[in-house]
Amino acid sequence: MLLRGLVNSLIIAAGAFGIGLLIGIAGAFGKLYGGPVTRDLLEVYTTLVRAVPELVLILLLYYAGTDLINRLMDMLGYPPVDISGLAAGIGVLAIVQGAYSTEVLRGAILAIPQGQIEAGRAYGMSPWTLMRRITLPAMVPFAIPGLANLWLIATKDTALLAIVGFSELTQATRQAAGATKAYFTFFLAAGGIYLVVTLLSQVILARAERRTRRGMPSFAGSGR
Amino acid sequence: MSALVVNVTTRQRVLGWLQPHRIVLIAIALAIVVCAAVFMRWDWIPNYAWLAVQGIWRTIWLLVVSVVLGFMLAVPLGLVQVTGPIWLAVPARTFCTIIRGTPLLLQLWLLYFGLGALFPQFPWIRESFLWPYLRQAWPYGVLALTLSYAGYEGEVMRGAFAGVPRGQLEAARAFGMSRWKILRRVWLPQATYRALPTLAGETVLQLKATPLVATITMVDIFSVSSRVRQETFIVYEPLLLLALVYMTITAILVFLFRKLEARIPARPG
Amino acid sequence: MKKLLAGLAVAVGLALGAGAAQAEQVKIGFSPEAYPPFWSQDASGSWGGWEVEIINAICAEQKLDCVLTPIPWDGLIPALGTKKIDAIMNSMSITDERKKTIDFSDKYYNTPTAVIGSKDAKFDATPEGLKGKIIGVQVSTVHAAYAKKHFTEAAEIKEYQTQDEANQDLTAGRIDATQADSIALDAFLKSDAGKACCDMKGYVAPDDEVLGPGVGAGVRKDDAALKDKLNAGIKAIRDNGKYAEITKKYFDFDVYGAEGQTN
Structure with a gap:
């Protein structure tokens, strides 16, 4: 049961992180190159999400989000859609992750040496090609530390879905502990599983970071 | 004369901020707020106002206590990782890794329910002088939040201690200061100053972690809003108001930290 | 008049149910926590217990395709409102306070x-x-x-x-x-x-x-069709002995409580 919970947790974390990344890319470009209205709206979005506890956002989006979608479908004349706990969980955490990755990616794009983008423009690249060929690849090394941190936050935030009753690792542990009354053992075991996930992720991410940094000058201060 | 100059710049700044599209956006936002105030149900507020005030007080109390205690714990945690002997540095690093690698909710439940499940095996606990505290929920909430803050902030302080330029410490040593005095007069103040911007961020994150204590029967503002939802079956209004409360507390925190940073001179020492 | 309408609704509901190729899906909300002997979870994670068997019996009787949908306890009534679920069958007592927001079927058990x-x-x-x-x-x-x-x-x-x-x-x-x-x-x-x-x-x-008159199934106020079906199902399993058969497996007395209370 714990394993099934772990799989659910990882699916949600990966889904939320992935969709959050897409929101983040769109958000970062919107904040940097978008019109004044887009920029202000994105500012409101990132500020709101970062000021309100994830738990409150999850409750709001979990209940209100599905309700709104169903009302919208109703208005458009479609039957109400059934949103599974998994999809709702991914959606809610993705919105939270999106706000944070917007900020991370915005910083990463700003860190790209301006000359590279100008050179691309001088070649007559369209904005779309420019983004695909220059901006996105060039920002990766700057974005990875921040994104690595976000991934770790995503794995831990899945635990909050326990409060809306979704059967991820923490909730599965709670149920197993309740059934066996061995609360201490089970919570300790789940803590160990989370820790293993974190440490494994750190190893993989550190390797990825080293790979993307190949051939780049090392930053002052990062050498030991 | 100078007052006039300041006035003009302020006015320009306000005008620069109030571009036409912003006015439209603000108008739309106001319209949404008015709609919410008129069309949603708020008649429950008077019944729960006093409870909400107590809840907000409990949340702020929990935040302040756990941040202060957590910071006091974070300083030695960061310090021993930079300069301490290995038998202190390794446990400190392990502690930070464990706290940062597991969800706070799980830590909280492990402390509250996990330890609670062990009590029946040790009957003497109930006779000890600590029992009146162990029975209640708040010590567990404070402990879990303090340890969590110490874990994250200990990592920050480690970087801050390591980041203070060597020359500063060497100069202090040349003055003949004792190790303790160097820490107190030079190292700690400079490291704290370096950590201050992240401190603000970490404290906001800490505020956002406080509602978790509602799951161990503590009555904070989050749990008051849950109670409103359960007793009146009104779903969205209490949650929206709750979000507003947290945003207000966040805004106040950010404002206070900015004041604090402004008070400290840019070049300390 | 009301009874006639309700009867009509049942007839229409039954006709629709019979007409459709498959039974209509009804999502039954419950809180995923052990509440033995009404709710318990086996090692593989599937749910059993007295109330689960009663739900299955009622649904089989009325040819409803019932799906157990886990929702935390304090989210059940909101979830009913947002159509995440269609009915609550989770040892929820029928009370006046709750009836302000949702409707209930007849009781299906009542214990002190x-x-x-x-x-x-x-x-x-x-x-x-x-x-x-x-x-x-x-x-x-x-x-x-x-x-x-x-x-x-x-x-x-x-x-x-x-x-x-x-x-x-x-x-x-x-x-x-x-x-x-x-x-x-x-x-x-x-x-x-x-x-x-x-x-x-x-x-x-x-x-x-x-405390209310007992435990009933919570339904949306505008969902009289489902309410009537559930009532008919409860009555049917009470009458045909299915209820007694399930109860005997778990209890040595009748958990239904006093007869004749309807809602």
Whole structure:
């Protein structure tokens, strides 16, 4: 049961992180190159999400989000859609992750040496090609530390879905502990599983970071 | 004369901020707020106002206590990782890794329910002088939040201690200061100053972690809003108001930290 | 007139049900927590228990394709409103307070409410007996409402997310007593943890206004068709002996309570 919970947790974390990344890319470009209205709206979005506890956002989006979608479908004349706990969980955490990755990616794009983008423009690249060929690849090394941190936050935030009753690792542990009354053992075991996930992720991410940094000058201060 | 100059710049700044599209956006936002105030149900507020005030007080109390205690714990945690002997540095690093690698909710439940499940095996606990505290929920909430803050902030302080330029410490040593005095007069103040911007961020994150204590029967503002939802079956209004409360507390925190940073001179020492 | 309309609705509902190639899907909301003997989970994670079997019997009787949908206890009524689920069948008592928001089917069981507490302390399930005690209850249950109304001189009334956690804190000694359904508490007292720590303090004085006439299935107010189907299903399994058959597996008495109460 714990394993099934772990799989659910990882699916949600990966889904939320992935969709959050897409929101983040769109958000970062919107904040940097978008019109004044887009920029202000994105500012409101990132500020709101970062000021309100994830738990409150999850409750709001979990209940209100599905309700709104169903009302919208109703208005458009479609039957109400059934949103599974998994999809709702991914959606809610993705919105939270999106706000944070917007900020991370915005910083990463700003860190790209301006000359590279100008050179691309001088070649007559369209904005779309420019983004695909220059901006996105060039920002990766700057974005990875921040994104690595976000991934770790995503794995831990899945635990909050326990409060809306979704059967991820923490909730599965709670149920197993309740059934066996061995609360201490089970919570300790789940803590160990989370820790293993974190440490494994750190190893993989550190390797990825080293790979993307190949051939780049090392930053002052990062050498030991 | 100078007052006039300041006035003009302020006015320009306000005008620069109030571009036409912003006015439209603000108008739309106001319209949404008015709609919410008129069309949603708020008649429950008077019944729960006093409870909400107590809840907000409990949340702020929990935040302040756990941040202060957590910071006091974070300083030695960061310090021993930079300069301490290995038998202190390794446990400190392990502690930070464990706290940062597991969800706070799980830590909280492990402390509250996990330890609670062990009590029946040790009957003497109930006779000890600590029992009146162990029975209640708040010590567990404070402990879990303090340890969590110490874990994250200990990592920050480690970087801050390591980041203070060597020359500063060497100069202090040349003055003949004792190790303790160097820490107190030079190292700690400079490291704290370096950590201050992240401190603000970490404290906001800490505020956002406080509602978790509602799951161990503590009555904070989050749990008051849950109670409103359960007793009146009104779903969205209490949650929206709750979000507003947290945003207000966040805004106040950010404002206070900015004041604090402004008070400290840019070049300390 | 109303009855005629309701009858018509049932007829239409049945016709539709019979006409459709497959039975219509009804999502039954329940809170994913052990509440033995009504709800328990086996090692593979699937749910069983008295109430699960009753739900299955009613659905089979009415040819409904019932799907158990886990929702946390305090989110059940909101989830019904947002159509995440179509009915609540989770030992939810029929109360006037809840009827302001949702509608209920007829009751399908009714058992007395009891208080249990530590073996070391002697007290009754009365306001005087619980004076100065710390009482644990599950949030937004009739028991929470009852304790708040009657045990006003208790030292504290602590609200837990699940009854399981309240029982857990009773064994840990953090609370002196907990109030809940007598059968659920009885199952806990028979477990190893319950045997070691606690005993029955007695039934609480009745208060129909708070405790209600029994447990029914919660449905949306505008969903009279489903309500009628569930009522018909409950009546059918009461009449054809299915109800008694399931009950015999779990209890040595009839949990239905007094006859003839309808809603």
